[in-house]
Amino acid sequence: MHDLLPQLLSALVLGLLGGGHCLGMCGGLMGALTFAIPKEQRGRRLHLLMAYNAGRVFSYACAGLLTGMLGWAVANSPGAMLLRVIAGLLMITMGLYLAGWWSGLTRIEGLGRWIWRYLQPLASRLMPVSTMPRALLLGAVWGWLPCGLVYSTLLWSASQGNALHSGLLMLAFGIGTWPVLLATGLAAERITALLRRRSVRVAGALLVILFGLWTLPGPHQQWLMGHTPHTMNHGMGHTMTPQMNHADMAHE
Incomplete structure (x- = not known):
């Protein structure tokens, strides 16, 4: 569980700073949905837009749970290490995309x-x-x-090998996409302009890339976390030695 918090933060950043892509893919759709609201319902525009996005995020979370089940099956097989490598590489790839350095995700x-x-x-x-209810279903x-x-975030979340964690990661990602799409529907140009600033996107992209490097298996993890194998064992309260018997390991 100690790994889940940085993963959730990373998913949130992906959603928030992926706003430029969201505007290209869904901005027009959000505008169409807004204009399609009947005149007599315009006073409830904010509520309907919130329902649109709640339904959309719910779909993301459901997709995360479903693919997470498949990821769990792989994580409990000899392919678990490969799954972690894929997860780290996807994070790095998404960071490159958010910064505008590579657009292969499209x-x-x-x-x-x-x-x-x-x-x-x-x-x-x-x-x-x-x-x-109609707005929620449409979302x-x-x-x-x-x-x-x-899709890339979905593959990354599935690679965690835990259906619940995958669902939570997609939920966090979906929540991160709310500001830019909701602002688009409300014509809040200042918010969308802020999220599309180059400096903001690059800073978030570097954070995502760092999480990707941290996810990849290897000795660099100790360097990134500011620990050596010895200090990590010491911090855990024990050092693994060949003399540890099965009873001790079961107790741990």
């Missing part, structure tokens, strides 16, 4: 286009949105829109 979006062909008719039938459908950033 190629992953083609993987989900066949899903959207089946869901798009359902989304069309839910518009225009006049009630909160849940919207959550499956093909997106390279979402």
Whole structure:
């Protein structure tokens, strides 16, 4: 569990600073959804926009749970080390994308286009949105829109080998995307401008890359955490020695 907090922070940063990509992929959709709200419901625009995004984030969390189950199966197999390597590399790749240094993640979006062909008719039938349940359902459908950033984060979350952790990571990622998309729907240009500043994006990208390096297995982890193997063992209250018997290990 001690590894979960930095992972959640990383997922939140990915969502928050992925705003530029979100504006390109979903900004137009958010605008369309906003204009599709009937005139008599315009006074409830904020509530309906919140419902859109709540449904979308719920879909992200569900997808995280489902793929996390598959990740758990791999994590309990000889491929566990490879899974961790993939997780670290994905984090580094997403950091490069957020900083604008490499945009290869967009190629992953083609993987989900066949899903959207089946869901798009359902989304069309839910518009225009006049009630909160309708907005929530439309947001849940919207959550499956093909997106390279979402898919990459989903693969990274699944590589944690824990379905619950994967779901929580996707939940944190989804919450991170709220400010920019909600601001787009409300025409809050100052917020979107802040999140798209080069300095803010690069700082967040470097943080994500650092988490990726920390995730990769290897002796560099001790250096990144400011520990050596000896001090880590000492900090844990014991040192592993060949003399430790099975009873001691079971007690630990």
